[in-house]
Structure formats: C-alpha cells, structure tokens
Amino acid sequence: MAAPHIPILRQGRPYKSLDVQTIDRLGTDEAAAEISFACADMIKYDMLKMSEAREKLKAMKSSDLIEITKKAGEIFLNDDLPIGVDGMMQSPEDYVLSLAATSGLPHSLIRMNMKRLGAIFGQVDDIFQGLTRGLDINVLDKGYGEQGGAPVSFSPTTNELAVILPSNSPAVNALWIPSIAMKVPVLLKPGREEPWTPWRIIQAFIKAGCPPEAFSVYPTQHDGSGAIIRRAGRVMLFGDDSTVKQHEHDPRVEVHGTGYSKFVIGEDEIENWEQYIDSIVESVSANSGRSCICTSTIVVPKYGDEIAEAVAKRVAEIKPLAQDDPEAKLSGFANPKFAEWINEAVEEGLKSDGARDVTAKYREGERFHNRDGMNYLQPTIIRCDSFDEELALREFLFPFASVVECPQAEVLDKVGYSLVMTAVTKDMEWINKLFDCPEIERLNIGNIPTNRISWNQPHEGNLFEFLYTRRSFAIAEMA
Amino acid sequence: MTTDEARSQLDDRVQEIIKWHFSEETGTPFWLDWMKDAGWDPREEVKCVDDIVKFDHFEDNWLRDEKNERFVPNAYKNRPFNVFETGGTTGLPKQRVGWDDYKHDYEQFSDQLSDEYFPKGGNWIMVGPTGPRRLRLAVEHLANHRGGSCYHVDLDPRWVKKLIGRKELDQVERYQAHVMAQAVEIIKHRDIECIFTTPKLLASIGERISISGHGIKGCFCGGTSMTPEYVRFLQEEVLEDKALFVPTYGNTLMGLAVSIPEELKENDYSVTYYAPQPRAILRIVDPEDTKKTMAYDEYGRVELTTLTKEFFMPRFLERDEAIRRKPHAKYAWDGVGDVRPFGALTKTVIEGVY
Numbered sequence: 134m135a136a137p138h139i140p141i142l143r144q145g146r147p148y149k150s151l152d153v154q155t156i157d158r159l160g161t162d163e164a165a166a167e168i169s170f171a172c173a174d175m176i177k178y179d180m181l182k183m184s185e186a187r188e189k190l191k192a193m194k195s196s197d198l199i200e201i202t203k204k205a206g207e208i209f210l211n212d213d214l215p216i217g218v219d220g221m222m223q224s225p226e227d228y229v230l231s232l233a234a235t236s237g238l239p240h241s242l243i244r245m246n247m248k249r250l251g252a253i254f255g256q257v258d259d260i261f262q263g264l265t266r267g268l269d270i271n272v273l274d275k276g277y278g279e280q281g282g283a284p285v286s287f288s289p290t291t292n293e294l295a296v297i298l299p300s301n302s303p304a305v306n307a308l309w310i311p312s313i314a315m316k317v318p319v320l321l322k323p324g325r326e327e328p329w330t331p332w333r334i335i336q337a338f339i340k341a342g343c344p345p346e347a348f349s350v351y352p353t354q355h356d357g358s359g360a361i362i363r364r365a366g367r368v369m370l371f372g373d374d375s376t377v378k379q380h381e382h383d384p385r386v387e388v389h390g391t392g393y394s395k396f397v398i399g400e401d402e403i404e405n406w407e408q409y410i411d412s413i414v415e416s417v418s419a420n421s422g423r424s425c426i427c428t429s430t431i432v433v434p435k436y437g438d439e440i441a442e443a444v445a446k447r448v449a450e451i452k453p454l455a456q457d458d459p460e461a462k463l464s465g466f467a468n469p470k471f472a473e474w475i476n477e478a479v480e481e482g483l484k485s486d487g488a489r490d491v492t493a494k495y496r497e498g499e500r501f502h503n504r505d506g507m508n509y510l511q512p513t514i515i516r517c518d519s520f521d522e523e524l525a526l527r528e529f530l531f532p533f534a535s536v537v538e539c540p541q542a543e544v545l546d547k548v549g550y551s552l553v554m555t556a557v558t559k560d561m562e563w564i565n566k567l568f569d570c571p572e573i574e575r576l577n578i579g580n581i582p583t584n585r586i587s588w589n590q591p592h593e594g595n596l597f598e599f600l601y602t603r604r605s606f607a608i609a610e611m612a
Numbered sequence: 613m614t615t616d617e618a619r620s621q622l623d624d625r626v627q628e629i630i631k632w633h634f635s636e637e638t639g640t641p642f643w644l645d646w647m648k649d650a651g652w653d654p655r656e657e658v659k660c661v662d663d664i665v666k667f668d669h670f671e672d673n674w675l676r677d678e679k680n681e682r683f684v685p686n687a688y689k690n691r692p693f694n695v696f697e698t699g700g701t702t703g704l705p706k707q708r709v710g711w712d713d714y715k716h717d718y719e720q721f722s723d724q725l726s727d728e729y730f731p732k733g734g735n736w737i738m739v740g741p742t743g744p745r746r747l748r749l750a751v752e753h754l755a756n757h758r759g760g761s762c763y764h765v766d767l768d769p770r771w772v773k774k775l776i777g778r779k780e781l782d783q784v785e786r787y788q789a790h791v792m793a794q795a796v797e798i799i800k801h802r803d804i805e806c807i808f809t810t811p812k813l814l815a816s817i818g819e820r821i822s823i824s825g826h827g828i829k830g831c832f833c834g835g836t837s838m839t840p841e842y843v844r845f846l847q848e849e850v851l852e853d854k855a856l857f858v859p860t861y862g863n864t865l866m867g868l869a870v871s872i873p874e875e876l877k878e879n880d881y882s883v884t885y886y887a888p889q890p891r892a893i894l895r896i897v898d899p900e901d902t903k904k905t906m907a908y909d910e911y912g913r914v915e916l917t918t919l920t921k922e923f924f925m926p927r928f929l930e931r932d933e934a935i936r937r938k939p940h941a942k943y944a945w946d947g948v949g950d951v952r953p954f955g956a957l958t959k960t961v962i963e964g965v966y
Binding site for chain 2: 150151170172174175177178363
C-alpha cells in the first residue's frame with residue numbers, strides 16, 4: 134500500500150497542511166504515511182467553534198447515536214474505508230499492516246486490539262447504562278427526566294472531549310468512542326506513530342451516519358498539545374506520575390497515569406500458588422505488558438522464589454518474533470530509544486543485592502534485543518527481597534513484574550496505589566479491608582487476571598460524569 | 613536593475629562605507645582602534661563585497677560591553693544619538709546607536725507598500741515590543757511618513773521569555789490577554805486601517821475580533837520566523853483573505869528585509885526576504901565554513917552585514933538559518949527563504965515568544 138497523506142480533520146473537514154511530516158516504516162527509510170501538522174493557533178481558532186459541532190450531535194437522538202455507534206463497530210472491523218485525502222481505501226488488513234509498520238506491534242496484538250475496540254462499539258448501550266447507573270438515554274435528548282423515581286437533569290460540562298493519544302496502544306481509543314453517543318464531539322491529538330486507529334474509527338462512524346463535524350483530529354507539536362490541554366473543556370491524557378501531579382487539581386483534565394497494578398495471593402490460598410500461575414502470566418504479559426492494567430508487582434506471603442521461577446520460565450517463552458508471526462506476542466518499540474532507556478533503568482535497579490533477574494537464565498540472549506531493525510525488551514521477572522528495592526514497585530512498557538514477599542497484614546500499608554488489584558483469597562476479613570481501601574481503583578477477588586476489565590464499570594474515571602454534571606431543577610406547570 | 617548593476621552598486625557602497633568608518637576624520641573610534649590591533653587597513657584591502665570575508669565575524673558582545681560612544685562616527689561627534697536595544701530574548705540585549713537610519717529604512721520600505729492595502733493617510737496601530745526598541749520609533753515614522761498617526765500597545769518579550777522558562781504558561785496567556793484587551797479596545801474604537809504586530813499577537817487579536825471586519829486592510833508583520841503553514845493560516849484565516857499580510861524580516865541591527873506578498877500564495881506561502889541592499893546584505897553561509905556561501909536552494913546560517921554611515925557591522929551571524937534563494941525581478945540580489953531558528957531541527961529554541 135502506498136503511503137497515504139493523512140490530513141488534519143477540522144470538524145470533519147479534511148485540511149491538507151503545508152507542514153507535512155513523514156513517518157517511516159520502522160527500521161526502514163520507507164514512508165508509511167505523510168501527516169499534515171496543525172499549528173497551535175489553528176487549533177485555538179477551531180476550538181472557539183466547537184459549539185457548532187456539538188449542535189450537530191445535539192440535534193440527533195441519543196438512541197440513533199447508539200445505533201450508529203454499533204453499526205460503526207461492524208464497519209470498523211470489516212469494511213474498506215477511506216484513508217487520507219487522495220481517494221485511497223484501507224481494508225482491515227491494510228490497517229493491521231500500516232499500524233504494525235509504524236508502531237512495532239505484532240499483527241496478532243493489533244487484531245486482538247481491533248476485536249477489543251469492536252466490542253466497545255457493540256456494547257455502547259451497556260457501557261452507557263453502566264456509567265450512568267441505569268439512566269434512560271433519552272434524558273440526554275430532553276435534558277431532564279427521572280431515574281429511580283427521582284427527577285434528574287444533566288448538563289454538559291464541555292463542547293468537546295479532547296484526547297491526547299499515545300502511540301503505543303490502539304486500545305486506548307476505546308475511552309472516547311462512547312462520547313459520541315453522549316453527544317459530545319471529540320478533538321483528538323494522535324500519537325506520532327499512530328494516526329491509523331483514530332482515523333479508521335472516525336471513518337467508520339461517518340460511514341455509519343454520524344455527522345462528520347463531531348470529529349476533529351490535529352496532529353501537532355508540543356505547543357499544539359499544550360493549547361489543547363489548556364483550553365479544552367475536558368481533556369484526557371496519558372502520562373507518568375509527574376503528569377498526574379501536574380493536573381491533579383484541575384477538574385477539566387483526567388490523566389491516565391501509571392497503573393501499578395498488582396496480583397496478590399492471600400495466606401489462605403498460597404499453598405495453591407501453582408494454580409494461579411496462568412493468571413499471573415497473562416496479567417504480566419497481555420498486550421505485550423503495555424497496559425496500565427497489566428500486573429507490575431506480584432505480592433505473596435511466601436514461596437516468592439518458587440513463584441518468581443515459575444512465572445519467569447513461562448514469560449521467557451514470549452520471544453521477539455517476526456511481526457506477522459501468528460504467535461508473536463511481544464511488541465517492538467516505535468521509538469527505539471525508549472527500549473534503551475527502560476533497559477538502563479532496569480539494570481540500574483539490579484545493581485542492588487536485593488534484586489535478581491530471574492528470567493535471565495531462561496531467556497535467549499539479553500533483555501535488550503534487536504530484530505528486523507526494531508528494538509525489543511524481552512520479558513523480565515525480578516525477585517525483590519523487599520519493597521525497599523528500586524524495582525519492587527515499578528512499571529515499564531514491556532512484560533515486567535517484581536515478586537515480593539510480604540505478610541498479608543502488611544500488604545495494604547506497603548503496596549501504595551493500584552489501578553487494578555487481583556487478590557486471590559477467601560478470607561472475608563481481609564476482603565472487607567481490601568474493599569475499604571481507597572488506593573485500589575478496581576478490585577478483583579479470586580483468580581482473575583488484572584488485564585480483564587469490564588467497560589460498564591469504569592476502572593479509571595467515569596466518562597459520563599466527566600462530560601455531564603447533574604443539576605437540580607423544577608418546572609412550574611405551564612398554562 | 614539587473615543583478616550586475618546591483619552588484620556594482622553594492623561594491624561601490626562597500627568602498628564608500630569602509631572609507632567612512634576607517635578614516636580618522638569621519639570614522640568610528642571602535643573601528644579605528646580595531647584597525648590598529650588588526651594590523652591591516654580595510655581601505656586598502658576591501659574593494660568589493662566579496663572582500664568582506666576578510667573581516668572575522670562581528671561579535672555581538674561588542675554591542676554589550678563597549679561604550680556606545682565608541683560607535684559614534686567622528687563625523688557625528690556632536691550629535692546626540694538614539695540608543696536602541698535588540699529584543700533581549702536570547703541573552704543580554706545588545707545596544708546600537710543611531711540617528712536617521714531607521715527613517716531611511718522605513719521610508720524605503722514604505723515605497724514597497726501597496727497603497728490599496730496600506731492607504732496613505734490611514735492610521736496605524738503597533739502591537740508589540742516598544743520600550744527601547746528601534747521599531748517603536750520606526751513604525752510611528754512609517755505611519756507619519758504615509759500621512760497617518762500611530763497608536764501603540766506595549767508587550768515586554770523579556771518577561772514573556774522568563775514566564776516560558778519557568779513553564780508558567782497560564783501566566784503567559786494572562787499577560788497576552790492583558791495586551792490583547794488594550795489592542796482590541798483601540799482597534800474597535802479608533803479609525804485604524806494598518807497594523808504592525810508579530811505573528812502570534814496577530815493571531816491572538818484575530819481570536820477576539822474580526823481584524824478585517826474592523827477596517828484593517830494591511831498587516832505588516834515581523835519579529836519571529838514563520839513556517840509556510842503559519843503564514844497561510846495568518847493570511848487565509850486570521851485576516852480572512854481580506855486584508856494583506858506583509859511578512860518582513862529584520863532587527864535593530866539591520867533594518868528591514870522585505871518579501872513579495874502578492875506572490876505568497878503561488879509560492880505555497882514560502883516567504884523569501886530581500887535585504888535592504890545596499891544598506892545591508894544577507895548572506896546564507898555554510899555553518900561549518902562561514903566564508904563559504906551556500907548554493908542556491910540550500911539551507912545555511914544567516915549572516916548579516918550592515919553598511920550605513922551610522923553603523924558598520926560586518927558578518928554578524930544571526931540566530932537564524934534560511935534557504936538561499938535566487939534574485940527576483942523586483943530585487944536583483946539573493947533572497948533568504950523559510951527562515952527558522954538556527955539548529956531548529958536539532959534543538960529546542962525559545963523563539964517567537966511574542
């Protein structure tokens with residue numbers, strides 16, 4: 134497939150910029166796409182007119198937007214869709230190849246993420262019900278109604294949901310898909326190496342009958358991202374702890390930060406640890422370990438060495454393979470420097486006597502690996518003697534986890550924040566304490582991998598509450 | 613004028629200015645002392661523009677450390693002078709003395725302006741750095757020279773740079789809003805047809821009001837580099853293609869290099885600037901060997917030589933890089949195109965703060 138030109142989308146209107154950058158197929162000098170870049174001031178100008186885009190969605194029935202979303206999901210998965218401005222079409226297979234070429238993701242992972250995204254489209258009514266705790270969606274059309282016998286009214290907090298997307302995970306687009314059914318236009322800043330997924334989702338929506346004005350996409354530099362973050366009514370972005378800290382008091386901004394997700398086995402179940410290895414391996418390595426819901430710390434009361442060995446042996450089987458190998462589960466790095474920096478950070482942590490790379494003896498070659506011109510990091514399990522070790526509570530963009538022994542009674546004091554925690558236990562007293570802990574966002578009790586989540590229960594922020602605020606109201610009888 | 617005629621005019625100018633600044637009677641104390649230390653006499657050795665490379669690069673610290681009086685030519689010894697400062701966004705500001713150069717430069721520039729878009733007798737507004745800058749007097753002189761008056765709204769770029777350095781971007785926006793509020797008030801309530809401002813401030817005004825809708829017909833802009841896409845945005849969206857956008861390149865040390873606004877669109881908004889020859893020369897040099905001029909259509913560093921009786925400054929290396937462009941029918945000498953901060957592709961530069 135020739136390299137398409139991907140334009141800026143200004144409320145659905147393609148705009149070919151004079152500022153064009155090329156993204157290459159990883160490990161080659163061959164162009165995968167030309168991208169039109171927007172200047173920050175253009176974005177500022179367009180944001181002044183976002184109420185016009187919202188009017189387009191407001192004029193539609195929510196129930197119709199739900200149906201459009203479901204139909205868009207089928208189109209996204211199956212149809213040939215326009216790509217770029219020159220009349221080119223992209224088949225689902227073309228999409229897989231294009232995304233693989235610039236992101237380093239294996240085809241199998243892309244297909245898995247496609248299915249995941251398709252499910253989001255398809256379950257949008259369930260998601261809406263989950264997020265609103267059963268609100269009749271028609272309330273959004275009328276502005277008010279009843280819920281559980283009480284009068285309710287909701288007003289939008291914004292004319293747009295802005296999302297600063299990363300390059301490393303197409304599934305994060307799931308976060309904004311339901312926004313359309315909620316009548317809030319989206320304004321997206323795609324990751325440099327990943328214009329493909331947002332573009333394809335938008336084309337699917339438009340083909341399904343959604344007003345094009347609901348979609349704005351601005352590939353841009355830092356100043357453009359800054360303008361979006363400072364000015365949008367609601368913004369989602371992805372970042373590390375410092376980004377979270379920077380925006381913690383700004384209700385407009387929802388930062389999806391480091392997950393620090395954990396797999397914990399209780400004292401009552403630890404003798405059965407071998408039964409949980411499959412779940413742990415999946416939790417650590419699903420989606421090439423890139424999700425914030427992947428386990429990065431395994432906490433057990435005893436058998437730390439044995440569990441580390443068992444998990445290490447299994448994850449070491451996940452090797453860098455050709456991207457089109459159906460067995461490929463490990464993703465390369467689009468930015469080759471990232472792999473170097475992460476590897477250096479792991480090596481630094483291993484200088485301590487209290488941290489050992491248990492995977493080293495099982496894997497072929499070094500952790501840092503180059504294949505087909507791409508940098509990979511091979512799965513790594515670190516046995517840490519205590520939570521004082523630098524690597525005990527770290528999260529990296531590859532299958533990485535530490536194994537730490539800790540008495541059950543001390544776990545909640547030691548582990549800090551967890552986006553997802555799986556606790557394998559039947560101890561009701563401890564379970565009650567876990568449910569009472571404010572530092573756990575999503576809690577799985579029992580043998581459930583941390584990466585398995587349900588979209589009708591948000592694990593990180595509630596999109597409806599982000600986009601709408603409830604007001605009290607009364608309407609006098611009209612003569 | 614042909615390129616040969618332009619060249620000949622420039623050679624004559626070089627000889628005239630060298631003779632002026634290096635002769636005891638009219639010369640500049642700084643250059644007379646320099647000549648004693650250098651051990652060679654430019655009057656003997658610099659006979660044409662190509663000989664300018666016999667000078668080393670002019671050092672910007674001379675304009676920070678030397679007393680301003682040392683740059684006063686003996687011919688102007690008893691005339692009080694203006695002191696102008698550079699932007700000061702890339703270190704301590706440099707100072708330059710002057711008398712009438714800015715008037716000459718802007719009268720020459722006025723001849724290039726379209727009367728349709730910059731009507732004679734029309735009033736102006738200048739929104740941007742005033743204070744110790746030459747531009748403050750120059751724009752007002754331009755307005756007066758064309759028969760109008762000039763309103764001013766000040767912006768302190770040095771403060772903006774500090775805010776950016778401290779990552780206080782909210783403060784930057786608040787300060788910009790403060791400046792904008794004043795500018796918008798004047799544009800709304802006074803009869804103004806022409807504006808001078810910087811690209812970012814122009815865009816910022818356009819966010820608040822329709823600039824052309826308030827009677828502004830022409831916008832003369834300068835101050836920072838602009839990508840072709842940004843020029844297009846300013847012309848087509850900020851000015852709504854109703855007012856004329858006239859980009860310029862210049863500073864306190866040079867004067868004003870002009871562009872050809874009527875050809876912007878056909879050139880995909882790639883701007884080429886032509887120095888005010890023979891008063892100043894812009895040369896695109898090889899950054900690794902600055903005596904060497906780059907080939908046409910290649911990027912290189914911008915080198916400025918100023919050749920007036922008030923100020924002689926050979927081979928000053930600007931903070932910018934640009935493409936060397938061929939002479940134009942209207943300007944029979946090299947142009948500099950798509951100016952951007954030097955090293956823009958390899959490092960982050962705080963530029964364009966206003």
